[in-house]
Amino acid sequence: MDLKQIYKYGSPPQYFKLSLKSENWFLIPGIFLMIIGCVGGLFIAPPDYQMGDAFRIIYFHVPSAFLSMSAYAYMAGAALIGIVWRSNVAFSVAKSIAPFGASFTFLALVTGMLWGKPMWGTVWVWDARLTSEFILLLLFLGYILLHLSIKEQKKADLAASVLALTGVINLPIIHYSVVWWNTLHQASTISKLSSSSITGDMLWPLLVMIFGYGFFFWGVICRVVASEILKREKRSKWVEQYIKELR
Amino acid sequence: MQSGVLQLQSASLYRDEQLIFREISFDLKGGDHLIIKGNNGSGKTSLIRTLCGLTQLTEGSVLWNHSPIDDIGSNYYQHLAYLAHSNSLIPELTLLENLTYNLHRTDLDQDHSVFEEFQLKQSMNSPVANLSNGQSRKAALSFIIMSGKSLWVFDEPYANLDSQSIVYLNQRIAAHLSDNGMVITSTNREEAVPTTNLEITMS
Amino acid sequence: MRIYPQLFLRDLKVSMKRWSDFLTGMIMFILVAFIFPLIAGSDQDFMHRIIGPVMLLSSLLASLISMQNIFKPDLINGSLEQLVLSRHSLNGLIFIKILSYWISSSLPLVVVSSLIASAYYVTGIDIIKVMLTVLLSTTTLVNINSLAAALTLGVRYPGALMTLILFPLSLPILIFGSKAIEYSILGLDSSGPFYFLTGMMLLSFSLGPIATAFAIRISID
Numbered sequence: 001m002d003l004k005q006i007y008k009y010g011s012p013p014q015y016f017k018l019s020l021k022s023e024n025w026f027l028i029p030g031i032f033l034m035i036i037g038c039v040g041g042l043f044i045a046p047p048d049y050q051m052g053d054a055f056r057i058i059y060f061h062v063p064s065a066f067l068s069m070s071a072y073a074y075m076a077g078a079a080l081i082g083i084v085w086r087s088n089v090a091f092s093v094a095k096s097i098a099p100f101g102a103s104f105t106f107l108a109l110v111t112g113m114l115w116g117k118p119m120w121g122t123v124w125v126w127d128a129r130l131t132s133e134f135i136l137l138l139l140f141l142g143y144i145l146l147h148l149s150i151k152e153q154k155k156a157d158l159a160a161s162v163l164a165l166t167g168v169i170n171l172p173i174i175h176y177s178v179v180w181w182n183t184l185h186q187a188s189t190i191s192k193l194s195s196s197s198i199t200g201d202m203l204w205p206l207l208v209m210i211f212g213y214g215f216f217f218w219g220v221i222c223r224v225v226a227s228e229i230l231k232r233e234k235r236s237k238w239v240e241q242y243i244k245e246l247r
Numbered sequence: 248m249q250s251g252v253l254q255l256q257s258a259s260l261y262r263d264e265q266l267i268f269r270e271i272s273f274d275l276k277g278g279d280h281l282i283i284k285g286n287n288g289s290g291k292t293s294l295i296r297t298l299c300g301l302t303q304l305t306e307g308s309v310l311w312n313h314s315p316i317d318d319i320g321s322n323y324y325q326h327l328a329y330l331a332h333s334n335s336l337i338p339e340l341t342l343l344e345n346l347t348y349n350l351h352r353t354d355l356d357q358d359h360s361v362f363e364e365f366q367l368k369q370s371m372n373s374p375v376a377n378l379s380n381g382q383s384r385k386a387a388l389s390f391i392i393m394s395g396k397s398l399w400v401f402d403e404p405y406a407n408l409d410s411q412s413i414v415y416l417n418q419r420i421a422a423h424l425s426d427n428g429m430v431i432t433s434t435n436r437e438e439a440v441p442t443t444n445l446e447i448t449m450s
Numbered sequence: 451m452r453i454y455p456q457l458f459l460r461d462l463k464v465s466m467k468r469w470s471d472f473l474t475g476m477i478m479f480i481l482v483a484f485i486f487p488l489i490a491g492s493d494q495d496f497m498h499r500i501i502g503p504v505m506l507l508s509s510l511l512a513s514l515i516s517m518q519n520i521f522k523p524d525l526i527n528g529s530l531e532q533l534v535l536s537r538h539s540l541n542g543l544i545f546i547k548i549l550s551y552w553i554s555s556s557l558p559l560v561v562v563s564s565l566i567a568s569a570y571y572v573t574g575i576d577i578i579k580v581m582l583t584v585l586l587s588t589t590t591l592v593n594i595n596s597l598a599a600a601l602t603l604g605v606r607y608p609g610a611l612m613t614l615i616l617f618p619l620s621l622p623i624l625i626f627g628s629k630a631i632e633y634s635i636l637g638l639d640s641s642g643p644f645y646f647l648t649g650m651m652l653l654s655f656s657l658g659p660i661a662t663a664f665a666i667r668i669s670i671d
Binding site (some may be wrong): 300301303324329331336338340344410 | 463
C-alpha cells in the first residue's frame with residue numbers, strides 16, 4: 001500500500017470526524033476572544049490623540065488584513081499538499097478556504113476604506129497596502145472562478161491549485177513592486193500605525209482580536225471542510241453509515 | 248521488432264463518482280492483438296486513453312515491462328503510437344508537411360507505399376482541411392503504420408474507411424503482428440475486425 | 451534531438467497560416483496606443499509621460515487577444531495529445547511552443563513599438579529602450595498567458611477568466627516596464643527596472659513552461 005493510496009482512500013472519514021470534533025475547540029475560543037477584543041478595543045482602549053474614536057476600526061481592519069494574507073498562504077499550502085499527494089482532503093481544505101479568504105480580504109478593503117474617509121478625506125487612496133489587498137482579492141476570485149468554471153471536480157481541483165501556487169510565488173513580487181511604485185508617488189501614510197506610536201493599552205485588544213479572528217476562521221473552516229468531504233464522498237459506504245447513525 | 252509487455256491490472260475509472268469501467272485486467276505481449284468492443288459511450292475511448300497515460304486511473308495500474316507507465320514515461324512512449332478520434336493532423340498544413348513535422352516520425356521507415364495503397368499520393372500537397380473525412384483518417388493511419396513503433400493503439404480505426412482500405416489496414420496489422428508487434432483496437436464495427444486472441448467487451 | 455527545431459519550425463509555419471489571429475493582436479496594440487493621443491491630448495510632455503503605461507497596456511491586451519489560441523486549436527485537432535505522448539520532455543516541448551508563439555505574436559509588436567515611440571515624439575536611443583522594454587515584458591507576458599490559457603483549456607469562454615488570472619500576475623511587469631520607459635525618457639538611470647524585467651523574463655521562462663506543461667496534462671485528462 002503506497003502513500004498515495006493511504007491519502008486517497010484511508011483518510012476522508014478520519015478527517016471528517018477530526019474536523020467535526022475540533023470545530024468547537026476553535027469556534028468557542030474564537031468567539032470568546034473576539035468579544036474580549038471588541039470590549040477592549042471599543043471601550044477600554046483610549047481614543048487616539050489625533051484620530052479620536054475613528055481609529056477604533058483598526059481592531060477590525062488589521063485582523064482582517066492579517067487573516068486574508070495568511071488565508072492565501074494556507075490555501076496555497078493545502079493546494080501544494082493536494083498536488084503532491086493527490087489528496088482529496090487537502091483539495092477540500094483549499095477549496096473551502098477560498099471563499100472565506102476572499103470575504104476577509106473584502107472586509108479588510110471595506111474597513112480600510114471606512115478608515116480612510118476620516119483619515120484622508122476620501123474612501124480610496126492608492127496606498128500600497130490597500131492596493132495589495134485588492135490584488136489579493138483578485139487572486140482569490142481567480143481561484144474561485146477557475147474552480148467553478150471547470151466541470152469535473154478532479155480537474156478543477158488540480159487546475160485551481162496550480163493557479164494558487166503561481167499566485168503564492170508571485171505574491172511577494174507583486175507586493176514589493178506595489179510598495180516600490182507607491183513610495184515613488186507619495187510618502188507612506190500609514191506609518192502612524194507602526195508599533196512605535198501605539199501604546200500598550202491600544203495594542204493588547206488588537207492582538208486579542210487577531211487571535212480571535214484566527215480561531216474563528218479555523219472553526220468555520222473545520223465545519224465547511226467537513227461538509228465538503230461529505231459532499232465529495234456522498235456515494236461511499238461510510239457516509240451512508242454516518243447518515244444512518246444520525247437517524 | 249523489439250517488443251515489451253503491456254499489462255493492465257484491475258483498472259477502474261470513475262469520473263466525478265460516476266463509474267466508467269471497473270476491474271479490467273489483461274496482459275499483452277508481442278504478436279497479440281487486443282480488440283475492445285462495445286457500443287458508443289461504453290468507455291472504450293476512456294480505456295484507451297488510460298492505456299496511453301492521458302487519463303489517470305482511479306484504481307489499478309498500467310504497466311509496461313512491469314513498471315508503471317507514469318514512472319517510466321519516455322521509455323514507454325518511444326514504443327507507443329496512438330490514433331485518436333481526432334486524427335491529430337494540423338488542418339492548416341499539407342499532408343506532406345504534416346508528415347515532415349510529425350513528432351513521432353522515425354527515419355528508418357520512409358516507405359511511401361502506404362500512401363499509394365491508401366490512394367493519398369495525389370493529395371500530398373493539399374491542406375489537410377481540404378481532405379475528406381475518410382482521407383484524413385487514412386492519412387492518420389499511415390502515420391501510425393510508418394512510425395516504426397511496436398505498440399499501435401487505434402481508437403475506431405475503421406470509421407469512415409472504404410472496404411478496400413479496411414482490407415489493406417488489416418493486412419498491415421497482420422504483418423505488424425507477425426513482426427512481433429502489438430496492436431490494440433477499439434471498434435463498434437465488429438465485422439471489419441480480424442479474429443484475435445484477446446477481446447474485451449465493454450458495457 | 452532534432453525534434454525541438456522540428457516543432458519550432460512547424461509552429462512557425464502554422465502561425466503563418468493563422469496570421470489573422472496575430473494580426474488582430476497587432477491591430478489591438480496599435481489602436482490602444484493611438485487612442486490615447488486622440489482622446490487625451492497630444493502635447494509632447496503629456497505623451498512622454500504616458501508612453502510607458504500605454505506601451506505596457508497595449509502589449510498586455512495584444513497578447514491577451516492572441517494568446518487565447520495558443521493551445522486551443524491544437525487541443526481540438528488532437529496534436530496537443532501527441533505532444534504529451536512524445537518521448538521527449540513535455541516541459542521542453544512547451545518551452546519551444548511558447549518561444550515560437552512569442553516570435554509570431556510579440557516580435558512584430560517590438561518592431562511596431564519603434565514606430566509608435568516615434569509617434570509619441572520619442573527620439574534617438576530612447577526608441578531602442580522602448581523596443582527593449584516591449585521585448586522584455588512580452589516574453590514574461592507570453593509565459594503567464596500560456597499558463598492561463600492552459601488552465602482554462604476546458605472552459606468554454608475563457609476570455610474573462612484569463613483576464614482575471616492574468617491581471618494580478620502581470621502587474622509587476624506593467625509597473626516596472628512603465629518605469630523603464632519613463633526613466634529612459636526623463637534621462638534618469640533606468641538600469642534598475644531593466645534588470646528587474648530581465649530577471650522576470652528568466653524566471654518566467656524557467657518556471658512558465660513547467661507550470662504550463664502540468665496544466666496541460668490536467669486539462670487533457
